[in-house]
Amino acid sequence: MLGLIALVAVLWLVSRLRSPLESECAGSPIPDFTAPRPLPKSLRGARVMLNPGHGLTLSDDGTWDFQRPQADGRGVFALEDDSNLRMARTVKRVLEAAGAVVLSTRELGTGKLGVSGQPAWREAARHHLTALEVDAGIWDSSGWSLRGDCAQGQDIRARALYANQMQTDVLLSLHSNAGRAGARGSLVLYADHPFLSAASSELPTQSACLARGLARAIPKAIRLERPELNWPDAAVAGSGNYGETGYALMPSAIVETAFHTNAIDGKALGQESFRVAIANGVRDTLQSFLESPRSC
Numbered sequence: 001m002l003g004l005i006a007l008v009a010v011l012w013l014v015s016r017l018r019s020p021l022e023s024e025c026a027g028s029p030i031p032d033f034t035a036p037r038p039l040p041k042s043l044r045g046a047r048v049m050l051n052p053g054h055g056l057t058l059s060d061d062g063t064w065d066f067q068r069p070q071a072d073g074r075g076v077f078a079l080e081d082d083s084n085l086r087m088a089r090t091v092k093r094v095l096e097a098a099g100a101v102v103l104s105t106r107e108l109g110t111g112k113l114g115v116s117g118q119p120a121w122r123e124a125a126r127h128h129l130t131a132l133e134v135d136a137g138i139w140d141s142s143g144w145s146l147r148g149d150c151a152q153g154q155d156i157r158a159r160a161l162y163a164n165q166m167q168t169d170v171l172l173s174l175h176s177n178a179g180r181a182g183a184r185g186s187l188v189l190y191a192d193h194p195f196l197s198a199a200s201s202e203l204p205t206q207s208a209c210l211a212r213g214l215a216r217a218i219p220k221a222i223r224l225e226r227p228e229l230n231w232p233d234a235a236v237a238g239s240g241n242y243g244e245t246g247y248a249l250m251p252s253a254i255v256e257t258a259f260h261t262n263a264i265d266g267k268a269l270g271q272e273s274f275r276v277a278i279a280n281g282v283r284d285t286l287q288s289f290l291e292s293p294r295s296c
């Protein structure tokens with residue numbers, strides 16, 4: 001009996017020690033998705049899901065918050081929630097000019113008012129997908145919270161789940177990075193351990209190839225378009241821990257385009273010529289990736 005009481009006490013203590021990062025949230029079950037079609041051989045006609053990171057989110061506590069800090073001209077030089085969206089608009093235009101069919105996890109148009117009272121384009125994917133009336137298992141999924149906030153975790157998962165639902169060939173998340181003031185350049189991340197059992201065994205290799213291609217082509221395109229920026233080489237990293245790509249059934253990557261905490265990078269994020277350079281790098285990567293998705 002004493003042993004049982006001790007065991008219950010230990011279990012209670014462990015449950016109290018669990019980090020808010022690890023809390024489980026209620027919601028709708030994640031749907032079973034059909035595996036995507038085989039990758040097309042060309043960007044012309046390929047279906048690309050763009051995922052501009054973050055956006056205004058209604059948190060569990062009922063407040064509407066941007067996920068990243070406002071630009072202050074001292075330590076933050078671009079509001080990432082908005083600049084990711086502007087980047088996605090430019091990438092969409094360039095990819096469409098190359099014949100791709102481009103979808104987005106967030107509203108890209110300027111005309112609609114969102115449920116927050118702000119323009120819909122400023123809002124996170126979860127709210128856009130709710131407005132589109134997609135399956136609740138996509139925007140209201142059960143699963144882990146992000147920093148203890150269930151709505152934020154659902155917003156993260158919604159992005160890859162929507163790409164699965166729409167059966168796109170590729171998923172690209174667009175973000176900017178934060179770090180010490182001197183840190184500059186681009187970083188490309190990919191999921192090396194997909195979360196869904198329906199993911200093909202080839203997927204991590206394909207995503208790694210996509211990420212390496214982006215890390216080569218983006219600095220090259222920026223140096224061509226904006227040589228005065230002296231753009232550094234980009235790094236690539238794989239991890240099992242990225243929700244925005246981990247739930248994807250198609251090759252995917254997260255592009256941290258630049259550091260919004262650096263004065264040069266952050267200013268560039270506000271310039272269309274810089275966004276066009278990134279978009280050109282994405283287009284060039286997708287063209288060569290789809291021709292040979294396993295040679296990288």
Ligand SMILES: [Zn+2]
Nearest residue numbers: 053080175176
């Ligand atoms: Zn971000």
